[in-house]
Amino acid sequence: xxxxxxxxxxxxxxxxxxxxxxxxxxxxxxxxxxxxxxxxxxxxxxxxxxxxxxxxxxxxxxxxxxxxxxxxxxxxxxxxxxxxxxxxxxxxxxxxxxxxxxxxxxxxxxxxxxxxxxxxxxxxxxxxxxxxxxxxxxxxxxxxxxxxxxxxxxxxxxxxxxxxxxxxxxxxxxxxxx
Amino acid sequence: xxxxxxxxxxxxxxxxxxxxxxxxxxxxxxxxxxxxxxxxxxxxxxxxxxxxxxxxxxxxxxxxxxxxxxxxxxxxxxxxxxxxxxxxxxxxxxxxxxxxxxxxxxxxxxxxxxxxxxxxxxxxxxxxxxxxxxxxxxxxxxxxxxxxxxxxxxxxxxxxxxxxxxxxxxxxxxxxxxxxxxxxxxxxxxxxxxxxxxxxxxxxxxxxxxxxxxxxxxxxxxxxxxxxxxxxxxxxxxxxxxxxxxxxxxxxxxxxxxxxxxxxxxxxxxxxxxxxxxxxxxxxxxxxxxxxxxxxxxxxxxxxxxxxxxxxxxxxxxxxxxxxxxxxxxxxxxxxxxxxxxxxxxxxxxxxxxxxxxxxxxxxxxxxxxxxxxxxxxxxxxxxxxxxxxxxxxxxxxxxxxxxxxxxxxxxxxxxxxxxxxxxxxxxxxxxx
Numbered sequence: 258x259x260x261x262x263x264x265x266x267x268x269x270x271x272x273x274x275x276x277x278x279x280x281x282x283x284x285x286x287x288x289x290x291x292x293x294x295x296x297x298x299x300x301x302x303x304x305x306x307x308x309x310x311x312x313x314x315x316x317x318x319x320x321x322x323x324x325x326x327x328x329x330x331x332x333x334x335x336x337x338x339x340x341x342x343x344x345x346x347x348x349x350x351x352x353x354x355x356x357x358x359x360x361x362x363x364x365x366x367x368x369x370x371x372x373x374x375x376x377x378x379x380x381x382x383x384x385x386x387x388x389x390x391x392x393x394x395x396x397x398x399x400x401x402x403x404x405x406x407x408x409x410x411x412x413x414x415x416x417x418x419x420x421x422x423x424x425x426x427x428x429x430x431x432x433x434x435x
Numbered sequence: 436x437x438x439x440x441x442x443x444x445x446x447x448x449x450x451x452x453x454x455x456x457x458x459x460x461x462x463x464x465x466x467x468x469x470x471x472x473x474x475x476x477x478x479x480x481x482x483x484x485x486x487x488x489x490x491x492x493x494x495x496x497x498x499x500x501x502x503x504x505x506x507x508x509x510x511x512x513x514x515x516x517x518x519x520x521x522x523x524x525x526x527x528x529x530x531x532x533x534x535x536x537x538x539x540x541x542x543x544x545x546x547x548x549x550x551x552x553x554x555x556x557x558x559x560x561x562x563x564x565x566x567x568x569x570x571x572x573x574x575x576x577x578x579x580x581x582x583x584x585x586x587x588x589x590x591x592x593x594x595x596x597x598x599x600x601x602x603x604x605x606x607x608x609x610x611x612x613x614x615x616x617x618x619x620x621x622x623x624x625x626x627x628x629x630x631x632x633x634x635x636x637x638x639x640x641x642x643x644x645x646x647x648x649x650x651x652x653x654x655x656x657x658x659x660x661x662x663x664x665x666x667x668x669x670x671x672x673x674x675x676x677x678x679x680x681x682x683x684x685x686x687x688x689x690x691x692x693x694x695x696x697x698x699x700x701x702x703x704x705x706x707x708x709x710x711x712x713x714x715x716x717x718x719x720x721x722x723x724x725x726x727x728x729x730x731x732x733x734x735x736x737x738x739x740x741x742x743x744x745x746x747x748x749x750x751x752x753x754x755x756x757x758x759x760x761x762x763x764x765x766x767x768x769x770x771x772x773x774x775x776x777x778x779x780x781x782x783x784x785x786x787x788x789x790x791x792x793x794x795x796x797x798x799x800x801x802x803x804x805x806x807x808x809x810x811x812x813x814x815x816x817x818x819x820x821x822x823x824x825x826x827x828x829x830x831x832x833x834x835x836x837x838x839x840x841x842x843x844x845x846x847x848x849x850x851x852x853x854x855x856x857x858x859x860x861x862x863x864x865x866x867x868x
Contacts, residue, residue, distance in 0.1 A: 275594040275596065278615065278634065280615065280616030280617075281596070281614060281615055281616045282616070283616040284558070284596075284597060284598060284613070284616065285597055287599065288561075288597065288599065309616070311616075318618060319599075319617075319618065322601065322619065322775075323558070323598070323599035323600045323601050324599070324600030324601065325558045325559070325599040325600035326599060326600075341520045341765065341769055342520055342715070342719070342762055342765040342766055342769070343520055343521040343677040343678055343718075343749075343751045345765055346677070346678040346679055346751070346753060346757070347677075347683075378600075379518070379520070379769055379772055379773060380519065380520040380521065380718075380769070382517050382518070382522060382523040382525070382526040382557075382559075382560075383523055383526075384520075384521050384522075384523055384675065384677035384749075384751070385523060385675070385676070385683035385684045385685070387677075391559060391562070394558075394561050394562050395562050396563075425562050426561055428561075428565070429561045429564050429568065429597070432565075432568040432571075432572070432595075
């Protein structure tokens with residue numbers, strides 16, 4: 258039995274029960290797998306494929322198509338900053354530059370301690386609150402340099418404290434538990 | 436005026452089942468179950484002419500009427516994939532007023548005989564989905580979803596489902612493919628979802644805001660609804676205002692409100708007292724409009740004389756310091772990134788549009804490149820599998836048509852180029868401040 262089944266049997270069953278076909282649960286299961294494995298590893302994809310009875314190459318094709326799945330390792334905290342037009346009109350490009358400089362990484366880079374990855378992403382439906390980002394899908398809005406510093410120091414503190422990091426994905430998928 | 440859609444702004448904790456119920460919640464659905472046959476519900480929605488708020492403006496009642504009456508497995512899908520640049524209205528409705536959206540979907544399900552509703556959230560909305568998940572839990576606990584709802588004999592299940600980052604999944608056939616566990620790529624219509632949708636069964640796909648319009652129409656009647664807005668576009672509309680205005684945000688207005696009123700009265704005017712230059716009325720998907728169109732009404736027909744469209748009413752406002760070639764490049768970068776790759780004109784067209792535009796923007800372009808941009812764009816129009824490729828051409832073509840001088844300045848000599856560069860720095864510097 259794989260790691261997902263061992264840890265999340267009831268969530269998995271709940272997700273499968275939402276649809277008439279197993280395959281429909283695949284995107285949610287991939288989200289869950291990524292939370293567990295860190296990114297879409299071979300093992301993660303094989304386990305998802307096994308649960309929904311598809312060939313692992315199908316999972317791989319989905320991992321390539323959908324932008325929220327990471328095919329390469331990423332930091333513990335993925336900062337996805339929107340620099341689309343509406344956000345850029347309110348300073349998002351400069352915000353990305355500032356964030357990269359502070360963490361000493363380029364866009365798509367990960368800090369040496371493995372804590373942070375910065376990505377630029379398309380519209381996140383928060384254009385009126387730019388500059389903004391999602392950190393592991395959690396919204397952080399109306400940001401400036403000071404707010405960014407605070408966010409980073411809070412995340413560092415969280416990483417140092419023992420225990421599992423909070424997960425938006427797990428919290429939401431937990432509703433499927435029966 | 437009290438809100439009809441953004442009611443959570445007037446009523447605290449409206450996302451909670453008890454509060455929603457206290458304020459008239461589920462009365463519309465109950466009225467349907469008790470007093471109306473499914474066809475009567477369709478007729479009311481048709482009469483009110485509730486037009487699709489996702490951007491296409493297709494009348495919801497007519498869409499519902501396409502579902503074959505003898506079909507056994509019918510699905511209603513709530514399109515909560517909101518990903519258009521500049522659009523953030525569905526997010527607020529889902530988070531603040533989820534029950535009104537679900538009630539609208541339940542009424543749709545009753546009208547078309549669906550036994551299951553899926554709400555397809557874009558994956559990035561997981562952070563705001565908890566109120567919706569809670570709402571579903573409460574519905575089941577109180578007999579408003581599931582088997583034999585309120586003893587009426589009508590059975591309908593409600594499920595949330597999550598995408599994983601793909602703008603194209605807002606296109607209904609791509610959404611249905613994604614919901615079935617496949618790549619989110621559109622199919623060529625026909626078949627339309629009403630004939631063959633989710634799992635090959637008849638399916639209604641409605642936008643979040645469209646469904647939120649349904650309960651008040653059932654309660655107050657179509658005449659009440661038709662009194663609001665314009666003749667062709669009745670009712671309220673949530674407008675997403677962003678960019679260079681003082682107060683960006685969602686504003687619920689009556690259809691027919693002008694773009695000038697949006698900027699001045701709702702948005703508090705242009706930021707830093709700068710002059711208005713242009714706006715994108717439908718996120719990236721509609722041609723840019725300039726000051727001469729500001730007195731046009733926000734409605735499905737209002738921008739026709741200006742060769743543009745309201746779409747989902749995602750209004751991105753740009754002031755005099757904005758470099759329009761830069762703005763077009765931002766938009767084409769979006770469409771190239773989001774092209775699903777299935778059809779050649781879109782996949783290749785968006786690639787070349789971005790590449791050539793990048794050259795022009797960076798000052799390596801020639802006059803010929805402007806011609807190439809127009810050629811590529813016109814070879815995409817009418818040839819793509821879905822609207823994405825079609826839409827991708829509008830920011831490029833409309834900025835060339837309105838701001839050709841800016842394109843020319845980019846591709847000609849250093850004197851003009853230098854002026855442009857000075858201009859380029861202004862919006863960014865201003866945006867940081």
